[in-house]
Amino acid sequence: MSEQPRKHTEVAVGVLIRLSDGALLLSTRPEGKAYAGFWEFPGGKIEAGETVEQALRRELQEELGITIDGAEVWKVTEHDYPHALVRLHWCKVTAWSGEFEMREGQRMAWQQLPLDVAPVLPGAFPVLQWLSQERGLPFVAPPVVAPADAPAS
Numbered sequence: 279m280s281e282q283p284r285k286h287t288e289v290a291v292g293v294l295i296r297l298s299d300g301a302l303l304l305s306t307r308p309e310g311k312a313y314a315g316f317w318e319f320p321g322g323k324i325e326a327g328e329t330v331e332q333a334l335r336r337e338l339q340e341e342l343g344i345t346i347d348g349a350e351v352w353k354v355t356e357h358d359y360p361h362a363l364v365r366l367h368w369c370k371v372t373a374w375s376g377e378f379e380m381r382e383g384q385r386m387a388w389q390q391l392p393l394d395v396a397p398v399l400p401g402a403f404p405v406l407q408w409l410s411q412e413r414g415l416p417f418v419a420p421p422v423v424a425p426a427d428a429p430a431s
């Protein structure tokens with residue numbers, strides 16, 4: 279019998295850009311999730327009936343305690359992980375309100391390119407490449423790390 283095609287998990291992801299210096303916000307994946315401890319752009323799964331913008335606003339409120347003003351999809355990418363086939367809807371976000379609060383025990387870091395945090399979720403590599411291109415910087419691919427090799431925090 280042939281295998282059923284895998285269903286995509288739709289994900290809204292925010293590339294938060296600090297206007298004063300262009301820094302990008304990365305945060306770590308909380309314990310208990312696949313790739314715990316890996317650095318990622320904040321976001322999460324889109325729930326039934328939500329737009330990308332609604333999902334991103336909800337996720338960033340839940341995870342970071344901030345409220346974004348708006349979000350438009352900039353790029354859409356896919357990544358096939360052992361745990362899920364994800365479709366990532368990337369939004370650049372430059373305006374938000376509220377104070378950052380790591381509500382899931384994550385760490386956060388404002389980063390310039392190339393990043394100096396590691397390991398990074400492989401699903402984020404294409405976006406790091408586009409962001410580097412936009413800034414006229416050479417793309418330095420982060421090292422590929424298996425989840426089991428990741429630090430615990």
Ligand SMILES: Nc1nc2c([nH]c(=O)n2[C@@H]2O[C@H](COP(=O)(O)OP(=O)(O)OP(=O)(O)O)[C@@H](O)[C@H]2O)c(=O)[nH]1
Binds near residue numbers: 311357362366402
């Ligand atoms: N937020 C985020 N997710 C990413 C990035 N790159 C990437 O491949 N993903 C993948 O997108 C999926 C996001 O799902 P998630 O588990 O973080 O979402 P969630 O917070 O809604 O999870 P939950 O419903 O299990 O609590 C994961 O499979 C993750 O590996 C990224 O840069 N940011």
